[in-house]
Amino acid sequence: MFERSKRGERALLIQPHSGSGDDPAVLEEFAELARSAGATVAATLPARIDRINPATLIGSGKVEEAQSLCSAADIDLVLVNHPLSPVQERNLERALQCRVVDRTGLILDIFAQRARSHEGKLQVELAQLRHMATRLVRGWTHLERQRGGAIGLRGPGETQLETDRRLLAKRVDTLSARLDKVEVQRNQMRRARLRQGIPRVALVGYTNAGKSTLFNALTGADAWEADQLFATLDPTIRRLEGLACGEVVLSDTVGFVRDLPHDLVAAFRSTLSEARDADLLLHVVDAADPQREERIGQVGEVLREIGADEIPQLLVFNKIDRLEEGAARVDVDEEGEAMRVWVSARTGAGLEPLREAISARLSGERVRGRVHLSALAGRLRARLFAAGAVRHEVADDDGWQIELDMPLATAQQILSGGDPEVAAVRGQLLAAS
Structure with missing residues (x-):
């Protein structure tokens, strides 16, 4: 067995791709992930895969090319931009005589550092x-060794x-x-x-879109920010004051990336719940990224995976200072509601229109009214209290008179379904409106 290097700094990047062609943007992102982990990219190897090789993922010809590159460039780490099975990883390590890490392992390593x-x-x-x-x-x-070899331990x-x-x-x-x-x-x-x-707003977006910089610019916080992938992992929560809608709780969450490992999504369930439980998502997009539309779709996939895809979103196109004709503006829909806000968190351009758009979205996305709950609706009453929707309550002989105030998304979650008590409350709120 080869001796595993403890440093693993000089890396060969293997980029598998289908017959449709190699995407340079995908390879560049993978190279940035490698650099974020502390590796030096010494060589890259595109590898077309028409049919996955169960033993090595890539074909035998590409394995030979990788062997030559490893010898010529003094490679001690091979990074593969694709999930590898344990067998594929072991076989590649034997063939290349150096450590092999797939995309999932690389992202996990970056998270461990940060x-x-x-x-x-x-x-x-x-x-x-x-x-x-x-x-x-x-x-x-x-x-493969078994216990044994000494008196009393054989067997x-x-x-x-x-x-x-x-x-x-x-x-x-x-x-x-x-x-x-x-x-x-x-x-x-x-x-x-x-x-x-207090309404809750969560920043979400592709990693390195500038979420932490925007968070600091809006709240005056000092959350760590850097021009690198996954600069911050731990959620930061601050109060955002001075809005027309009143005080707001703003949270900065971990950045997303394409093919985010499922183990990470599962492990970070409590962190990602800041996004799942928000009243409004600020979807931060790097306006200068040529792949920004693709990034928006990839973030949407992660939001669906964590159950946050139905929460109202406001797209925030950040880093307009990197555009040739970047100007702060607000794009609205046919009803005049803000859908996209173009800002620069670094220079402060467009931040005030963004604050106004947040306030308008939160003010217009709430359900208010006075309802009566019967004595049989104890479970529904508990859910309303747990959601913070009850502003005032008075008990009577038949149940409770309750004054409600909650975000529309919360009302849709709690008051959906055909339960008679839920339907009764839904009807009362519709009549009040």
Whole structure:
């Protein structure tokens, strides 16, 4: 077995692609991911795949090309922009005699470097362990040894591989339990904000679109910002004051990327819930990115995966200072509602129109009214309280007189379905409007 390099700084990038052709933008993004992880891109190798090779992903001819490049450029790390099975990863390492990491492993490594909070570190470690669980068969010969060889220990026993799998599963269970506790605490804080009736706005978008810079510009916070992929992972929450609609809670979330690993989405469920539970999403887009329309679609896919695709969105095209004729403006729909706001978080251009657009969207997307709940509607009443929708309540002989005030998206979630009590409240609100 080859000796694994501990540094792994000089990297060969393998870019598999279909017969439709190689997309330079995809390779450039992958190269940026490699640099974000601390690697130096020494060479790249496009590899057309008409049919996936179950042993190595790429064909034998491309494997030979990769061997030559590794020898010529002193490569000690091969990064493949495609998920690899454990078998493919092991076979490529044997053929190339250097460490091989797929796209999922690379993103997990970047997240491990950037996590700062206790919760973030737990989330990343959990995702890494789940990814590692399928890769314990990678070339360590000692994993096939069984206990034995001494008096009292001879016999079939338990292989080292089985021991490692058991310990890994135990660690996964421990981390999951810790994250569940953290999520309970986060939910308690979230419910407290809901009871205060403060609208919630979350920044979402493709990584490196300038979300943290915009967050700082709007709130005066000092969240870490840098011109790199996944500069920040941990959610930051601040109050946004001075809007016509009143005080707003603004949260900055982790950036998205194409083919975001499912293990990360699962591990970051409490972090991503800041977006799922928001009243309005500010979808930040890099206006100077030639692939911006594709990026919008990829963010939409992640939002669908976490159940946040039905929350109202306001597109914010950031970095207009990088456009030749970039000017701050607001694009509206046929009804005069703001749909796109063009800003520069770096220079401050367009921030005031953005604040006005946020206020207008939050003011116009709320459901208010006084309703009566019968004594049988205890579960519905509890859901309304948990959502922070109850402004005032008076109990009577038949139930409760409740004054409601909640975002339209929240009302659609709670008051949907054919339950008689839900339908009765829905009817009362429609009559009041």
